[in-house]
Amino acid sequence: MSSASNSISNSLVAFSHSLADIVENVGNSVVALDGQRFPCSGIYWREGLIVTSEENIKRSEGVSIILPNGETSPVTLLGRDRSTDVAVFKTEVSLPIAPIDSNCELKAGHLAIAVGRDRDRGLCVAQGVISTIGGSWRSSLGGKIDRFIRLDLNFYPGSGGSALVNAGGKVVGFNTTGPRRSVLTIPATTVERVVNQLLSTGNISRGYLGLAMQPVYLPDSLVDKLSLNTQQGLMVVNLETQSPAEQAGVLLGDILISIENTPIEKLRDVQAYLEPQNVGKTLKIQLIRAGSLQDVSVTIGDSGQRK
Amino acid sequence: MIITQVETELAAISQQLRSATVEISNQYSGGSGIIWSSNGLVVTNSHVVRGSKSRIKLGNGRVVEGSVIARDPQQDLAVIQMHIEKGENLSTPTIGNAQLLRPGEIVLAMGSPYGFSGALTMGIIHVSVEREFEKTKLNWTQKKALNLSYPNALIVADIRLAPGNSGGILANARGEVIGINVAIVSGLALAIPSQQVENFIETITR
Numbered sequence: 001m002s003s004a005s006n007s008i009s010n011s012l013v014a015f016s017h018s019l020a021d022i023v024e025n026v027g028n029s030v031v032a033l034d035g036q037r038f039p040c041s042g043i044y045w046r047e048g049l050i051v052t053s054e055e056n057i058k059r060s061e062g063v064s065i066i067l068p069n070g071e072t073s074p075v076t077l078l079g080r081d082r083s084t085d086v087a088v089f090k091t092e093v094s095l096p097i098a099p100i101d102s103n104c105e106l107k108a109g110h111l112a113i114a115v116g117r118d119r120d121r122g123l124c125v126a127q128g129v130i131s132t133i134g135g136s137w138r139s140s141l142g143g144k145i146d147r148f149i150r151l152d153l154n155f156y157p158g159s160g161g162s163a164l165v166n167a168g169g170k171v172v173g174f175n176t177t178g179p180r181r182s183v184l185t186i187p188a189t190t191v192e193r194v195v196n197q198l199l200s201t202g203n204i205s206r207g208y209l210g211l212a213m214q215p216v217y218l219p220d221s222l223v224d225k226l227s228l229n230t231q232q233g234l235m236v237v238n239l240e241t242q243s244p245a246e247q248a249g250v251l252l253g254d255i256l257i258s259i260e261n262t263p264i265e266k267l268r269d270v271q272a273y274l275e276p277q278n279v280g281k282t283l284k285i286q287l288i289r290a291g292s293l294q295d296v297s298v299t300i301g302d303s304g305q306r307k
Numbered sequence: 308m309i310i311t312q313v314e315t316e317l318a319a320i321s322q323q324l325r326s327a328t329v330e331i332s333n334q335y336s337g338g339s340g341i342i343w344s345s346n347g348l349v350v351t352n353s354h355v356v357r358g359s360k361s362r363i364k365l366g367n368g369r370v371v372e373g374s375v376i377a378r379d380p381q382q383d384l385a386v387i388q389m390h391i392e393k394g395e396n397l398s399t400p401t402i403g404n405a406q407l408l409r410p411g412e413i414v415l416a417m418g419s420p421y422g423f424s425g426a427l428t429m430g431i432i433h434v435s436v437e438r439e440f441e442k443t444k445l446n447w448t449q450k451k452a453l454n455l456s457y458p459n460a461l462i463v464a465d466i467r468l469a470p471g472n473s474g475g476i477l478a479n480a481r482g483e484v485i486g487i488n489v490a491i492v493s494g495l496a497l498a499i500p501s502q503q504v505e506n507f508i509e510t511i512t513r
């Protein structure tokens with residue numbers, strides 16, 4: 001019967017208290033998102049902006065948030081970027097802005113605290129450690145994520161979009177699921193970048209070619225004949241009408257082997273050229289058509305303005 | 308090094324909790340139990356005990372017989388009287404207040420998962436205790452396992468439990484018993500708050 005009356009007497013208790021304090025502090029900036037098939041959490045990232053994990057957002061209308069004080073308030077979707085898993089909502093409510101730290105040092109083994117909110121149960125917390133830290137990587141849709149952060153903690157329903165908090169009590173990103181039930185974090189740097197772009201241009205655009213491609217191995221005879229320095233290429237298996245690639249004269253069955261004189265072997269190699277800032281630039285693409293080499297110049301289109 | 312300090316304290320708490328935990332086994336089921344009073348009352352889950360007799364293994368390896376003196380499948384609580392010699396003093400844990408728990412606080416679980424006696428796991432409080440656990444979100448088997456008409460609020464913790472932890476201790480960072488582990492639902496641990504256990508004991512010892 002003495003949990004509250006005793007003064008902090010040992011380091012485990014002190015540790016426990018700090019954890020609860022951190023959770024309470026960050027929890028004031030974490031909301032629950034309602035109106036989705038799966039419940040998820042959102043972070044009050046900037047004045048009037050809620051950031052959450054895009055993969056949880058199935059419906060963009062009639063969404064509301066549940067605030068730390070239990071009240072409900074409607075929000076409108078400002079934009080979403082599937083490639084970086086960032087979705088941004090606008091709210092009229094004012095909450096404390098989450099204590100964000102986009103360039104703090106993270107190491108494998110550091111404490112990881114996931115702070116989410118459930119509409120009925122309030123704050124939902126899980127604790128574990130950071131299991132892997134790596135450099136920047138590209139999601140399967142080509143979005144650039146500035147840091148690879150994998151967590152060793154339990155991911156519960158509703159944890160999508162929950163804040164990853166470090167031992168210093170700072171929000172370093174939001175949590176989402178990766179392949180094979182792994183738990184990944186989208187770092188704050190990436191969120192900032194996407195949010196900035198969203199606020200300045202109104203939408204999150206990416207480069208667009210209008211090609212569907214499949215990696216293929218080239219036969220030795222062809223490699224010898226054309227004296228290529230690569231064994232692989234990407235074969236065009238679909239071509240969208242009126243797309244930049246079609247306008248540049250790419251045909252079905254062409255095998256792309258290099259862009260700007262750099263060999264390409266995987267789809268991700270191509271996606272690396274489709275960053276938002278490259279929209280409108282011209283790419284020099286080398287391809288194999290009917291057994292001989294050809295060069296084409298494709299102007300990168302804007303994914304937001306296709307069709 | 309703060310980590311060695313924490314480690315030493317954890318080891319001390321674990322020792323203390325281990326001496327207050329027992330392993331309960333009978334023909335069909337088994338689990339853990341908490342020595343609640345020095346005269347040999349052991350509290351466990353109702354689903355851990357079957358029949359009126361149980362074999363109880365103390366922390367020091369000694370095995371004693373016990374008879375079940377109260378069972379409430381609704382609350383999933385049971386009380387066993389151990390047959391110990393008169394004057395024997397058993398170590399009992401300090402009982403904490405589950406109402407004061409905050410999300411993020413550290414909790415420790417002691418029990419016999421899969422029959423490994425005296426296993427300690429560490430986690431944190433997942434949601435605060437006041438709110439009643441959403442029973443409607445559970446599927447049929449979970450509801451059945453939890454007993455549909457569960458009357459009270461439960462502690463929900465992000466801590467690793469396994470079958471055999473049932474009836475064991477959930478303690479706070481001070482080593483005070485705040486609950487009795489009762490179920491695992493989608494990875495989350497559920498525990499009956501210590502106050503409810505005390506109320507239950509009061510009703511039977513009256």
